[in-house]
Amino acid sequence: MDEPFLSIVTRCFKRPKMLFRCIESVSKQTDNDYEHVLCVDNIGIATIPGEWQKQGDHLFRHARRIHGKYIYMLDDDDFLIDNDFVKGLKEVCQDDPDVIFVKMSRPFYGVGQILPNERCWGIQPVQDLIGTPCFVVKRETWMNFIPNFRGDGADFQFIESIFRTNPKVYWWDRVVTQVGQAGQKRPEGSDGRNKGV
Numbered sequence: 001m002d003e004p005f006l007s008i009v010t011r012c013f014k015r016p017k018m019l020f021r022c023i024e025s026v027s028k029q030t031d032n033d034y035e036h037v038l039c040v041d042n043i044g045i046a047t048i049p050g051e052w053q054k055q056g057d058h059l060f061r062h063a064r065r066i067h068g069k070y071i072y073m074l075d076d077d078d079f080l081i082d083n084d085f086v087k088g089l090k091e092v093c094q095d096d097p098d099v100i101f102v103k104m105s106r107p108f109y110g111v112g113q114i115l116p117n118e119r120c121w122g123i124q125p126v127q128d129l130i131g132t133p134c135f136v137v138k139r140e141t142w143m144n145f146i147p148n149f150r151g152d153g154a155d156f157q158f159i160e161s162i163f164r165t166n167p168k169v170y171w172w173d174r175v176v177t178q179v180g181q182a183g184q185k186r187p188e189g190s191d192g193r194n195k196g197v
Helices: 016-027 052-061 085-095 139-148 154-163
Strands: 006-012 034-040 070-073 099-105 135-138 169-178
Touching: 006 016, 016 034, 070 139, 085 099, 085 169, 099 154, 135 139, 135 154, 139 154
Parallel strands: 006 034, 006 070, 099 169
Antiparallel strands: 070 135, 099 135
């Protein structure tokens, strides 16, 4: 298999309508140099206290299926709002950065809230102001640091551990994703915000 430029990795947990919306958003990319890898979680690893530590292990088990030069995590409740994401990312990556920071929209926290915001943009990751839709990571770096994807706030633990190594970083001021429900990892129908699309 030829190495795709980007692997979009989607963790799935009992939310078929949201997953459909996620897949549909990825399929609208104007540049098809990507693969979309689904990592099914039937028990809710990110939802059960005590199971949170297994998140990195779960992702690592799927690593053999991930072939892209860069990796972007887009959970099943999130969706791309930038159809030129892959195309633009290729231009950004001509200088071969290890990490590319992008922005996400979280409308359920207030009209049009964008993260990371000015408190940390261009400076460093800050817990609760960053999530997996805010960074693209080179595959080698992702593989080396995925064991740090553990516990509550795993997305921050992961990117913060990479950031401490002083990687080559590009801050790409572009909103590419809308987040569906703030990472609560509930199945569809478990609360009012998650019903339907």
